[in-house]
Amino acid sequence: MRKLRSPSVRESAAALTFLGPSLAGFLLFYLIPFGAVVYYSFVDTPIQGRFVGMDNYRQLWDSASFRKAFGNSLAFAGVGVPVLFAASLGLALLLNKAMPLRRTFRTLFLLPLVVPVASIALVWQALFHWEGAINGFAASAGADPVDWMNGRWSFAVMTAVYVWRNVGYNLVLFLAGLANIPAEQLEAASIDGAGPWRRFRSIVWPGLAPVSFFAVVMSIVSSFKVFRETYMVAGAYPHDAIYTLQHFMNNQFQSLDYPKLTSAAVLLALVIGAAVSILFRAERRAREASEG
Amino acid sequence: MKSAANRIAAAVKLPLLCLLAVIAIFPIVLTVTNAFMSEREIAHHYGALDGADADGGDAAAMPTDRVSIRLVPERATLKPFGDVLIFMPKFLLLFWNSVRLTLPIVALQTAVGTLAAYAFAKLRFPGRDKLFFLYLLTMLMPFQVTLVPNYIVAEKLGLLNSYGAIVWPGVFAAFGVFLMRQFVSGVPDAYLEAVRIDGAGPFRAFRYIVLPLVRPGMAALMLLAFVDNWNMVEQPLLFLTEPFRQPLSVYLARITEGERGVAFASSTLYMAPIVLLFLYGEDHLVEGIQRSGVKG
Numbered sequence: 135m136r137k138l139r140s141p142s143v144r145e146s147a148a149a150l151t152f153l154g155p156s157l158a159g160f161l162l163f164y165l166i167p168f169g170a171v172v173y174y175s176f177v178d179t180p181i182q183g184r185f186v187g188m189d190n191y192r193q194l195w196d197s198a199s200f201r202k203a204f205g206n207s208l209a210f211a212g213v214g215v216p217v218l219f220a221a222s223l224g225l226a227l228l229l230n231k232a233m234p235l236r237r238t239f240r241t242l243f244l245l246p247l248v249v250p251v252a253s254i255a256l257v258w259q260a261l262f263h264w265e266g267a268i269n270g271f272a273a274s275a276g277a278d279p280v281d282w283m284n285g286r287w288s289f290a291v292m293t294a295v296y297v298w299r300n301v302g303y304n305l306v307l308f309l310a311g312l313a314n315i316p317a318e319q320l321e322a323a324s325i326d327g328a329g330p331w332r333r334f335r336s337i338v339w340p341g342l343a344p345v346s347f348f349a350v351v352m353s354i355v356s357s358f359k360v361f362r363e364t365y366m367v368a369g370a371y372p373h374d375a376i377y378t379l380q381h382f383m384n385n386q387f388q389s390l391d392y393p394k395l396t397s398a399a400v401l402l403a404l405v406i407g408a409a410v411s412i413l414f415r416a417e418r419r420a421r422e423a424s425e426g
Numbered sequence: 427m428k429s430a431a432n433r434i435a436a437a438v439k440l441p442l443l444c445l446l447a448v449i450a451i452f453p454i455v456l457t458v459t460n461a462f463m464s465e466r467e468i469a470h471h472y473g474a475l476d477g478a479d480a481d482g483g484d485a486a487a488m489p490t491d492r493v494s495i496r497l498v499p500e501r502a503t504l505k506p507f508g509d510v511l512i513f514m515p516k517f518l519l520l521f522w523n524s525v526r527l528t529l530p531i532v533a534l535q536t537a538v539g540t541l542a543a544y545a546f547a548k549l550r551f552p553g554r555d556k557l558f559f560l561y562l563l564t565m566l567m568p569f570q571v572t573l574v575p576n577y578i579v580a581e582k583l584g585l586l587n588s589y590g591a592i593v594w595p596g597v598f599a600a601f602g603v604f605l606m607r608q609f610v611s612g613v614p615d616a617y618l619e620a621v622r623i624d625g626a627g628p629f630r631a632f633r634y635i636v637l638p639l640v641r642p643g644m645a646a647l648m649l650l651a652f653v654d655n656w657n658m659v660e661q662p663l664l665f666l667t668e669p670f671r672q673p674l675s676v677y678l679a680r681i682t683e684g685e686r687g688v689a690f691a692s693s694t695l696y697m698a699p700i701v702l703l704f705l706y707g708e709d710h711l712v713e714g715i716q717r718s719g720v721k722g
């Protein structure tokens with residue numbers, strides 16, 4: 135009956151002691167300054183600013199480089215996350231059953247996650263440079279070389295690199311989710327004549343819902359870190375197709391343009407917050423559907 | 427009774443997985459093996475990247491038209507490693523910077539996170555769930571959102587251009603609290619109830635029940651935090667202006683500019699600690715990822 139007891143003063147005091155350091159830091163470094171960010175986004179200058187309503191947001195939106203960066207970052211999440219999801223789920227299904235070298239495969243697919251970007255950027259350059267190895271290979275096969283990093287292809291290259299780095303993380307999530315699906319249920323369906331596709335659709339897929347939800351959320355978070363690769367391979371001013379929000383923010387930091395910085399941060403926070411709450415709701419509905 | 431389709435699938439599976447695994451580790455293996463290449467051989471294979479012309483006198487050092495990738499050096503040498511460690515003091519300096527930025531975040535984030543996780547998972551206080559939801563939302567915000575508040579605080583506290591501007595937000599990153607809460611939630615309430623009946627308060631329950639049981643979680647968090655911060659790019663780019671205070675994660679390419687002969691060796695030395703740690707603690711890291719995906 136612990137649940138029904140209302141929190142005692144003593145327990146709350148203990149909780150505050152344990153929570154104290156974290157809460158102090160969280161308030162000081164995240165919550166309060168984010169409040170300041172919201173405030174700055176509605177005034178014209180940070181010091182003794184005048185309330186300007188939505189002006190900063192309007193100017194932000196009028197800036198072509200912001201729209202480009204914002205659109206690219208969202209497009210990257212929109213393309214990269216589903217591709218990563220499909221790739222890692224496929225891999226998890228391949229590795230699901232007991233098989234030789236299963237652990238070794240998991241290790242190998244996880245390795246890209248831990249390797250620092252700066253260590254590996256050289257290889258991407260050597261591969262995707264105009265004079266790089268892939269074009270060398272294409273030339274010897276009689277195909278035309280492609281300017282991988284300075285054209286629309288750069289978006290695809292970055293998607294590939296993103297999948298390469300993060301596939302292991304999602305793989306581990308999906309393998310854990312698959313392990314939780316009762317084997318008897320699959321066996322019973324199999325005896326009843328359900329084929330592999332039918333079994334996947336009505337047992338495996340709903341069973342994976344909670345893990346899928348988390349995988350999507352974490353993939354969105356990591357999709358915004360693809361800046362690291364872009365920056366290391368293509369520098370501060372990459373091709374238009376991979377000019378991301380972080381590039382834009384870096385430029386605004388150079389000139390300390392508070393109105394743009396703060397309104398961009400608030401806008402992105404709203405978009406992420408909305409995406410996450412939609413996903414939360416979808417997950418709850420999926421869970422209720424499978425339980426009820 | 428296996429159908430033909432099943433047998434084909436089984437026969438294709440292993441070679442396909444091997445191919446994908448090779449793609450996954452190819453860039454890493456290439457970096458490590460090419461670290462043992464002589465400067466001449468590197469210039470030959472990678473010279474095309476520097477726009478070097480093919481009309482030099484030395485035939486073996488002449489670059490190929492385009493990059494030609496060789497996994498195995500013709501003659502392996504340790505010289506590049508010697509060159510980095512002895513003749514490039516910049517490398518060791520920046521390596522040390524990386525250590526000084528990463529270790530405090532890893533240690534303190536784990537300590538702060540474990541304490542807070544106990545409060546969130548096992549103690550009750552008003553507003554607990556709402557507050558945790560705020561932590562969760564913050565955890566999901568990318569740097570493009572959090573760096574702006576971080577910058578404002580760093581400026582107010584006079585931390586700009588100091589490691590504190592990066593270390594403190596890292597210490598209080600919500601991820602540490604989130605992950606540890608997943609592990610602390612797994613501690614059976616019955617254990618805590620038992621020591622409570624024996625007259626132990628929340629502090630002793632933490633010390634003697636929770637702390638010993640969540641050691642694997644702390645190991646997992648340390649590894650994940652190490653992975654993330656050893657690789658930090660966004661924060662140092664904005665908060666540190668002096669080149670020689672930068673960590674390797676940002677400046678590695680810059681210090682080996684024009685010295686391609688040692689670039690692979692320095693890349694290898696830089697990734698070595700994290701790769702070795704991963705191979706040593708892989709099970710913890712995997713458990714950390716798995717637990718993070720469980721509804722807590």
